[in-house]
Amino acid sequence: MFDTALFEERLKNFTPEPLVPVEATPPSETQTVQEDATTIDLTKVNYLNFLNNDEIKKACEDVIREYGVGTCGPPVFYGTTDLHLKLEQSLSEFLQMGSNTALTYSYGLVAISSSIAAFCKEEDFIFADERANAAIEQGLITSRSTVVRFGHNDPNDLRKKAAKNGxxxxxxxxxxxxxxxxxxxxxxxEFLEVAEEFHMRIFLDESHSLGVLGANGRGVIEHYNLDPNRVDMVIATFEGAVGSVGGFATGPDYTTIERLRLSSKGFLFSASLPSFLVKAVLKGIELIGDKPKRFAKLAQSVHEFLQECGFDVVSDPEAPFKLIRCESVDLEGQVHHYCRNKGVYFIHNESGLVLNLNIKLLEEPERLQRVFDVLKEASNVFL
Incomplete structure (x- = not known):
């Protein structure tokens, strides 16, 4: 006979061991930055300031009132709305990939990793940069393909590696x-030349170039004035310049997207992107306008200033975030701490110091000057 009183007593006294030892978890240093007159946030990825755009917020609010905050399931199972179809059409046209050649995902990392795994199989060879991002790395693991690494952003090394596996x-x-x-x-x-010579299909991740490179923000393809048909698939997250969540894949050949529609697990088995976030992307694309040209001036001026201060700027002048290095990790930590105490917040990680730019700095020049003043002070003290 079940003894309820004994069960409740044992349950009350039951103290399970923690899954992770308490002492192994360091105290969190996470801090939410609230911008005000004296505080500037360069930690957030918000290149075109769309996260603070009232027009986008109002459009999202209207969609929530009509569609709610979620969808009924994966895109192929009641998860697709007219807004999803409109966004896919808008993306393919914006990136000049033809019509109906785009697919949206609810999570940016999965958009990239799952798109790779849908094509690349165990018997295939993938040539990947030795500094590939986490999303690409996950796709490489999932694909189980043979991965050949080449030097970071080095087409000449790719050519050598391709010749050995031609x-x-x-x-x-x-x-x-x-x-x-x-x-x-x-x-x-240069990468396209090698890919075409050795008959490689080329996949391009435009996550941090979309919206900021090229006169219209179409990314690195427009930046070099290349024919989009030379790239087999463009993949990206919406979490950079566009100011939303999720990601997408597109390409000049509709069969590429149809393959993803049938075999990309991140698309088939994940709930679709909520409609209000779809609307945020649609509105963002509509509002890009001349922002990429203006942002390019900001990126260039910040790059030049950092060099004048004596920082080792690893990132390129066109990059929307600035990666800088000091002589040592300790010195980087001191610069980071000094600037934070002065109200200028940015990221310090294993790569160095990362400053995410925001076009708002152009619209409020006194805040940009504040950033320059604090960084100059830090360079005078520590460099």
């Missing part, structure tokens, strides 16, 4: 428009 039947090249880890702009024309 007889393989299926070969893929995966590059980033702007490297997530270094801020280097892809040498795409």
């Amino acid at each position: 007889n393989k039947s299926k070969k893929y090249l995966i590059v980033e428009g702007i490297s997530w880890t270094t801020g280097k702009v892809c040498r795409l024309p």
Whole structure:
């Protein structure tokens, strides 16, 4: 006979061991930055300031009132709305990939990793940058393909590696428009030459170049004035300049997207992107206008200023975030701490010091000057 009183007593006294030892978890240093007259946030990825755009917020609010905050499931199972179809059409047209050649995902990392895994199989060869981002790395793992690494953003090293593996039947090249880890702009024309010579399919991650590179913000393809048909698939997150969540894949050949629609697990088995976030992307694309040209001036001026201060600027002048290094990790920590105490917040990680730019700094020049003043003070003290 079940003894309820004994069960409740034992349950009350039950103290399970923690899954992770308490002493192994360091205290969190996470801090929410609230911008005000004296505080400037360069930690947030919000290049075109769309996260603070009232027009986008109002459009999202209207969609929530009509569609709610979620969808009924994956895109192929009651998860697709007219807004999803409109966004996919808008993306393919904006990136000049034809019509109906785009697919949206609810999570940016999965958009990239799942798109790679849908094409690349165990018997294939993938040529990947040695500094590839986490999303690409996950796609490489999931694909189980043989991965051949080449030097960071080095088409010459790719050519050497391709020559050694030139007889393989299926070969893929995966590059980033702007490297997530270094801020280097892809040498795409040279990579395309190698890919075409050795018959590779080329996948391009435009996550940090979309919206900021090219006169219209179409990314590195427009930046070099290249024919979009030379790239087999463009993949990206919406979490850079566009100011939303999720990601997408597109390409000049509709069969590429149809394959993803049938075999990309991140698309098939994940709930679709909520309609109000879809609307945020649609509105963002509509509002890009001349912002990429203006942002380019900001990126260039900040780059030049950092060099004048004596910082080692790893990222390229066109990059929307600035990666800078000091002589030592300790020195980087001191610069980071000094600037934070002065109200200028940015990121300090294993790569160095990362400053995410925001076009708002152009619209409020006194805040940009504040950033310059604090960084100059830090360079005078520590460099």
